[in-house]
Amino acid sequence: MALIVGACTVLAPLYGPSIRARAAAPQDDLDKSFKAITSVYSLLEQNNADPVSSEKAIYQGAIPGMLRTLDPHSNFLDPTEYADMQRKQRAQYFGIGMLISMDGTKVIAMEPFPGSPAWRADLRRGDVITAVDGKDVTKKDSAGVADMLRGQRGTAVRVTVMREGATEPVTVTVMRGEIETSLVDAFWYKPGIAFLKVSSFEAQNVSRDVEAAMVRLDESKIKGLILDLRENRGGLVTEAVSLSGRFLRDGQVVVSHRGRSEKEQVFRAKANPLAQKYPIVILVNGNSASASEIVSGALQDHDRALIMGENTFGKGLVQAQFPLAEGAALLLTIAHYYTPSGRLIQRDYTKGSFFDYYYARKPTQNNDDVKSTDIGRKMYGGGGITPDEKFEAFKPSLFQRRIYSSSVIYRFASTYFGAAKPQVPQGWSPDNDLMARFKDFLQSRPFTFTDAEFNRDKKWLTEQIRDEFYLRAFDKKTSDRAQFVDDPEVQKAVEDLPKAETLLGEAQKVMAARRQ
Numbered sequence: 001m002a003l004i005v006g007a008c009t010v011l012a013p014l015y016g017p018s019i020r021a022r023a024a025a026p027q028d029d030l031d032k033s034f035k036a037i038t039s040v041y042s043l044l045e046q047n048n049a050d051p052v053s054s055e056k057a058i059y060q061g062a063i064p065g066m067l068r069t070l071d072p073h074s075n076f077l078d079p080t081e082y083a084d085m086q087r088k089q090r091a092q093y094f095g096i097g098m099l100i101s102m103d104g105t106k107v108i109a110m111e112p113f114p115g116s117p118a119w120r121a122d123l124r125r126g127d128v129i130t131a132v133d134g135k136d137v138t139k140k141d142s143a144g145v146a147d148m149l150r151g152q153r154g155t156a157v158r159v160t161v162m163r164e165g166a167t168e169p170v171t172v173t174v175m176r177g178e179i180e181t182s183l184v185d186a187f188w189y190k191p192g193i194a195f196l197k198v199s200s201f202e203a204q205n206v207s208r209d210v211e212a213a214m215v216r217l218d219e220s221k222i223k224g225l226i227l228d229l230r231e232n233r234g235g236l237v238t239e240a241v242s243l244s245g246r247f248l249r250d251g252q253v254v255v256s257h258r259g260r261s262e263k264e265q266v267f268r269a270k271a272n273p274l275a276q277k278y279p280i281v282i283l284v285n286g287n288s289a290s291a292s293e294i295v296s297g298a299l300q301d302h303d304r305a306l307i308m309g310e311n312t313f314g315k316g317l318v319q320a321q322f323p324l325a326e327g328a329a330l331l332l333t334i335a336h337y338y339t340p341s342g343r344l345i346q347r348d349y350t351k352g353s354f355f356d357y358y359y360a361r362k363p364t365q366n367n368d369d370v371k372s373t374d375i376g377r378k379m380y381g382g383g384g385i386t387p388d389e390k391f392e393a394f395k396p397s398l399f400q401r402r403i404y405s406s407s408v409i410y411r412f413a414s415t416y417f418g419a420a421k422p423q424v425p426q427g428w429s430p431d432n433d434l435m436a437r438f439k440d441f442l443q444s445r446p447f448t449f450t451d452a453e454f455n456r457d458k459k460w461l462t463e464q465i466r467d468e469f470y471l472r473a474f475d476k477k478t479s480d481r482a483q484f485v486d487d488p489e490v491q492k493a494v495e496d497l498p499k500a501e502t503l504l505g506e507a508q509k510v511m512a513a514r515r516q
Helices: 002-006 027-047 054-067 079-090 142-149 206-217 237-247 291-301 354-359 398-406 408-417 432-443 451-456 458-473 476-486 488-495 497-515
Strands: 075-077 092-095 098-103 106-112 128-132 156-162 170-175 177-180 184-190 193-198 224-228 253-259 262-268 280-284 306-309 317-323 329-338 366-372 378-381
Touching (some): 054 075, 079 092, 184 476, 193 206, 193 476, 237 262, 253 291, 262 329, 280 488, 306 497, 398 408, 398 458, 408 458, 432 458, 451 458, 458 476, 476 488, 488 497
Parallel strands (some): 193 224, 280 306
Antiparallel strands (some): 075 329, 106 128, 156 170, 253 329
């Protein structure tokens, strides 16, 4: 009950504007509601067959149940979840700098970050973590192990791992340091054509990292840009506004939001002069949501970029943070997002279940919500962002899906390198001998397949093995870049840069005429 009442204590939210608490119902109605809740809880506590955990009843029952009656995105975060979200937003913490995960019941090292203490201590992808500072962690989950690995900067932690091919456990001493993560990567796809990947907007350093990446490339040399927002599920509106604004003209609207208790708030562009001249193609898919829809919607409405891919998710609800007692928080929907032309981003969630909304979604649009871009192209609201050019997502074969789900390529790489430090030369790709070795490895496992399946997907298998080996011998960015170079959608986006340039030219003419 203290947590529910604590929702009335409102602090400055992160996603929305300043919010003032206001009564939602007459006091008599609130008193009746609270009495009903306390009566139900009292009955549960006295009569349930098993002891009742108040934390479980409130954290996992009462509050989430109440929020589920509102919309699909209002959410409750317990203290651990809220602290983890804040840590991700800061993109900074003290620890050893390594992504860990569960492999069945084992906690494994998935990705030591380049240059991190874990990287320098030669902890490797695939290492099974068995002890931290001499304490057995084989019964812990990844969250529990992560808590033990984090600590004050400059303190030492001993990490013991079992490594494929090693006859004895390997123990290393790692000095904890300041770990800063980045969700941005940029590189030259080909001369004059830059590729910018933003994997999420959940951290406060996204726009800063984009600016640094563009300086590193020397933005004045860019003749065309591919901006990849596929699988980008959103994050901080401030970061989306900053990224959008650098490509737009000063003062142009990026996004607005308004709600029942909130006045309309309009976010405007702060331009970067070097980012005004070159054409842009933005890649999106069905998992591009929220902040990534703000970016793609703004650049589409101002005819600044050509959008390619699939209809985006359609998440246009604004969540504000309401910190509660004991370190928990509510993420409560307070408003709706609208693109510069005024179309609603949010997809309808009132027809069907929330499960259908998330997992069985179908493209929708509100034919009554029709708006125009700066040069007069018609756009519809109520269904996310519809791409200017459709590109059907890659559909893996049954054999490929089985390869993915079995993690067999990951296990092959562990066996192949064994205890030796993974090394391959730059530009390496699996040859026929290695592919034959992989086929033998596949046949040695409980994995049935035919020669026809293997041969049909051999090119795909070659790329998957190369990417896994690059991840171990180099880092994730090197592996990802190799994938992007092979990606047919990226190749098509490069081919479509002239269309984006035509769009940009038309928008510039319209803006010049309006100024006159």
